[in-house]
Amino acid sequence: MNKKIHIETLGCRLNQIESESVAAFFSDDGFTVAMKSITSKDKEDSDCVLCVVNTCTVTAKAEQKARRIIRLLLKKYPSSIVVVTGCYAQVNKEEISAIDERVVVLPGRVKSRLADVPSIVSSVLIESENNVELIQKKIKEHLESKVLFKPVTDTSENPFKLSTDTFLHHSRSSIKIQDGCNCRCSYCEICIARGKSVSLEVSEVLKQVEKLIAAGQKEIVITTVNIAQYKSEYEGKIVDIAGLLEILLNKTKGVSFRFSSLYPQIVDERLCELIKDERVRPHFHLSVQSGSDEVLLKMNRPYKAQAVIDACNRLKAAKKNPYLACDIIAGFPGERDEDFKATMNLIKECGFTWVHAFPFSPRPNTVAFTMKPKVPEFVTGKRVDELLEYSFESKINYINSLKGTVHKAIVETSHNLNALKIRDGKKVVHAVSDNFLHCVVLIDDGKEIPFAGSEVDVEIVSPLIDEIKRNGEQEVLARLT
Missing domain, CATH: 2.40.50 (OB fold (Dihydrolipoamide Acetyltransferase, E2P))
Structure with missing residues (x-):
């Protein structure tokens, strides 16, 4: 059989980086790697021996999409074992395992073990002499014995093992500098799925950035789960995200930096002074969620609405006409009309170019899962529609303001x-x-x-x-x- 695999990625920028790294490991071992999302129109392919699905658990819709893709991969690649990893695989292994006997679940917190898989699959292909049933059987056995149940010799897995300077599916490079989250926002499972906050050492960040520069990259996206929790040590000093940005600007040349997301409470004068540098891209995505202080309190967010306004004002003072975006959850339990009105007022005052609007999705194992009163679905839907209508108009106006630039x-x-x-x-x-x-x-x-x-x-x-x-x-x- 051909050394051919398929990788599907759902969710955040971190998942994209990790999938790119997995692709690089397989490519280096002589595999042909496909990363384009599969569709029902794709033809059946019996040459593909392994599929990897890197999943998300932010919403029930994300999990539903993962299940649909898993079933589609099983149908389109009848010779393949499907390895499912990521956040959904961490929090709901049993549900995924029940889909099919050809599915192997690798929980998200041990996702780094995918680095061991190319050599395992290669050896099986050599041993099995094109016997499809034997290949499937041996790949699954090896994955379960050598990867899934592999002893943990360290206190934890290395969450930064899946990093790469080779990007098969993206032209813009990214670097993961932080993973996990110590917050317990009442609606969010990510702290459960990815564990406690860990940060990549500054010296290692510099090494990876230099590799990307040497590979010809012109832009690097600084990617995290919770950028506010980045913390490392360098030359005897504690370094936060502002300190890291300062080091990167001082010690590198010829590359620009973009933040994947920012938290309002870290957008202070020090960070914004650094953001003025022309090598920092004028695009900032803020994690906001609501413009109502009462809702933010119920969400257990570490800031109030005024912090969002202050952050946007500082960013607009640091950069001329920046692209400002944010996340908003509509229909959070107990969200009243006046709370949603406060959210609309906030996004208009801040002048967000784009709002990534989500309907509230109750996640098991979170406080908000049982919160009441529930907002009726039709009300939530109307609020999402209003947010999207604002977003479309705002983005069109923003682009029109840039004509000729x-x-x-x-x-x-x-x-x-x-x-x-x-x-x-x-x-x-x-x-x-x-x-x-x-x-x-x-x-x-x-x-x-x-x-x-x-x-x-x-x-x-x-x-x-x-x-x-x-x-x-x-x-x-x-x-x-």
Whole structure:
């Protein structure tokens, strides 16, 4: 059989990094790795010997999607064993195991053991001489004996083992500097799924960043579960996230940095002074959840609404016209009309370009799971719709305010743009701008098409309104300068 595997990734940026690392381990061992999400239209493929599904547990919908993908992989890859890992696998192993006997569950906290799997699968393929049933049997046996039930010699698994300077599916690189969470927000299972907060040592962060620079990366996304809990030691001093950013700016050259997310309480004058550096991207995603102090208290969040307003004001003072985004949970138990109104007032006062709106999803093992009174689903739905309506309008207005301005952008793909019907036959690339706009970049005749991963200058032309309103991947028409 061919050395062929398929990797599916759901959820956060951390999962994406970890999946990229798993892909690199397999690729280095001679495997062909597919990372494009499977669909019902894909053809059956008997050559694939292993699938990995890296799951999320933030909402019930995320878990439902994981189960659907697992079943689809089992159908489309009949010769394959499906390894399910990630946060969902950590908190609900039994539910996943019951899907099919070809499923092996590797809890998220021991996800790093996937690094051992390529050599195991390779040896099985050599031993089994293309006998599909024997290959499936041996892979599952080896996974269960050598990976799943492998003795833990250290006090804990190394959560930073899955890191890479090779990205097969993403043009923009990321580095995981922190994992886990010490907070117990009343609605969240992540502290259970990923465990206590741990931070990558500053010296190791610098090593990984230098590797990414040497590999030609022009942008690095600083990725965490809870950035407020980053803490390390360097040259005899305790270093928080502001201290780490200062070290990175002082000790590296030729690369820009982007935060995957920020918490309002850490956006202070010191951090914002560093953010003024042109190498820090003008895009900031704040973990907000609500604009009501009463709801924030019930959520057990470590800040009040005013901290969000203060953070946004500081960010706007540090960067000209930054892209500000946030997460909001609608329909949290006990959320009244006046609480939701406070949330809408907050996002308007802060001027968020985009709101990632979630309907409240009760998670088992959390305090909010049994909280009352419950908000009716139709009320929650209306609130989500109102948040999305604001988001669409706000993003369109933001893009219109940038018409004619030139921005740095990282090229992601290149192809013909017939699908978007903007200009038949026009050469284009897709790119992500410094302020996180996903651009369709038109290339004038005679200009060379830039390669994926390169940094280019693009001029903002106009919003792609239909794409924005259907929450499509591309949202801006731009031109290569």
